[in-house]
Amino acid sequence: MAISEQTSIPSTPPITSNPTTSTTTSPPPDCHDSLMPSQFPAVPAVFGPVPNRAYHEGFMRKAIEMAELALASDETPVGCVFVHNGEVIGRGINGTNASLNGTRHAEFVGLAEIMAKHPQRILTQTDLYVTVEPCIMCASALRQYGIRAVYFGCLNDRFGGCGGVMQIHADRGVDPPYPVYGGLFREEAIMLLRRFYVQENEKGWRQAMKTAREVSLTKRLFAAPEPKPKKNRELKTEILPVTNVNPTANLTRTSTPAG
Numbered sequence: 001m002a003i004s005e006q007t008s009i010p011s012t013p014p015i016t017s018n019p020t021t022s023t024t025t026s027p028p029p030d031c032h033d034s035l036m037p038s039q040f041p042a043v044p045a046v047f048g049p050v051p052n053r054a055y056h057e058g059f060m061r062k063a064i065e066m067a068e069l070a071l072a073s074d075e076t077p078v079g080c081v082f083v084h085n086g087e088v089i090g091r092g093i094n095g096t097n098a099s100l101n102g103t104r105h106a107e108f109v110g111l112a113e114i115m116a117k118h119p120q121r122i123l124t125q126t127d128l129y130v131t132v133e134p135c136i137m138c139a140s141a142l143r144q145y146g147i148r149a150v151y152f153g154c155l156n157d158r159f160g161g162c163g164g165v166m167q168i169h170a171d172r173g174v175d176p177p178y179p180v181y182g183g184l185f186r187e188e189a190i191m192l193l194r195r196f197y198v199q200e201n202e203k204g205w206r207q208a209m210k211t212a213r214e215v216s217l218t219k220r221l222f223a224a225p226e227p228k229p230k231k232n233r234e235l236k237t238e239i240l241p242v243t244n245v246n247p248t249a250n251l252t253r254t255s256t257p258a259g
Contacts, residue, residue, distance in 0.1 A: 046182035060184040077192040080130035090114040136161035139168035153189030
């Protein structure tokens with residue numbers, strides 16, 4: 001479950017060089033851009049300027065729509081789209097509640113759709129738009145798959161892998177890093193998460209009690225006190241501005257991602 005800023009609640013690509021003989025790597029042969037070893041910054045900026053912002057906001061709006069679908073499905077409202085040559089080739093929403101599978105994050109759902117229709121190398125020409133910064137798990141997978149760039153809405157304060165907590169996208173490693181651009185529809189992404197966390201959503205407790213009755217669990221279970229609704233679950237609308245932004249520290253490529 002991705003938990004973002006200000007919610008008020010609490011198969012791998014082939015290695016292109018031999019790591020035993022060299023400390024640098026080359027991008028995949030069909031990678032859109034070249035990456036230099038000097039482009040591994042200590043502190044990448046994620047809220048710097050976004051080239052051709054209006055173009056990218058169009059696809060982020062599609063990701064917001066996916067997140068709204070997740071909210072309507074009682075899932076953590078995170079949505080994403082993968083875009084190749086101006087066309088959406090993969091979509092995803094969080095599916096951890098319905099599947100009872102903690103790995104069913106929006107990015108993995110979208111990747112599964114792509115892998116079912118396209119060769120893996122298409123991801124080196126593909127950009128990801130996701131409402132919340134990818135978690136550490138997703139950030140690592142995206143790097144191994146060779147994603148070209150990631151655009152997101154708000155930070156993932158607890159599990160972020162693209163600058164919020166860790167810098168999986170930029171740390172030195174075997175696979176080439178990828179640039180990230182945050183802040184696209186940041187307020188909308190935050191408010192979607194807040195709406196999810198303030199709703200009472202007693203569905204889970206009712207289902208648990210139904211299951212308990214069906215399997216005739218012991219009276220001790222039924223005698224357990226029913227959980228009380230949390231108090232003061234008010235939807236807060238104030239969103240603090242981003243601070244301490246270093247717009248020159250982001251990853252740069254020899255050419256700007258398509259857009």
